[in-house]
Amino acid sequence: MSKEKFSESDEEAFLDDPDELDPEAEEYSDEAIEADELQALKAENGELKDRLLRALADVENVRKRGDRDRRDAELYASTRFARDLLSVHDNFDRALDNITDELRDTAPGLIEGIELTQRDLLNVFEKHKIVRVEPSPGEKFDPKQHQAMFEAPVPGTKAGDIIQVMNVGFMIGERLLRPAQVGVSAGGPATPAPEQDISGE
Structure with missing residues (x-):
């Protein structure tokens, strides 16, 4: 039985012919490559989606911060x-506090003009979110809104109670423009201890 010998050209032709390759091996190789590419694409898609969501969240935060800063x-x-106008308000208050009944009878038009001007000033304050902080005697002292000008013992009061309002305060929005100036109770006077009889009788 004679053995056939292949020439170099026959061997090259055999290797170059795709029909001579194993079709199952080629199909398996293609599926592996496609699976790897699909996995890589899924990972890249997840990363891009995460970056997009983060970018959208950053944009929304910037928008909200911008709106808050604008407001x-x-x-x-x-x-x-x-704050400079508060002294004008205080002067109106002092003027109205010092008006007597006799002065009201003598110059009612002048008094009415002062009251209307002060009312107009308060309306302008309200328009710009400026409101009075006007505590009443007996309320609890609040260091966030009140400024203690003095402290004194007062019978029938508790320590920290407001006993006198010397000047009203003002808020602008949620910020304190000026604290209300108040006097604060140090509590009722201490009860003196009974005298002890040291005579021995």
Whole structure:
């Protein structure tokens, strides 16, 4: 039986012919490559989705911060000017507090003009979210809104109770523009201890 010998050209032709390759091996190789590519694409898609969600969240946070800063700028831009106007309000209060019944009878038009001007000033304050902080005697002292000008023992009161309002305060929005100036009770006077009889009788 004679053995057939292949020439180099026959061997190259055999190796280059795709029909001569194992079709099952080629199909398995293609499926493995496709599975790897699919896995890589899924991982890349998940990463891109995560980055997109983070970017959208950052944009939303920037938008909310911008809106809040804009509202704060509108509300608090006039803080210094409003604080300067408080002395005008105080002067109106002092003027009205010193009006006597005789003066009201003598110059009712003048008194009415002062009251209307002060009322107009308070309306402007309200328009710009500026409100009075006006505690009443007996309320509890609040260091966030009140400023203690003095402390004194007062019978029938508890320590920390407001006993006198010397000047009203003001808030602008949620910020304190000026604390209300108040007097605070140090509590009732201490009860003196009974005298002890040391005579021995």
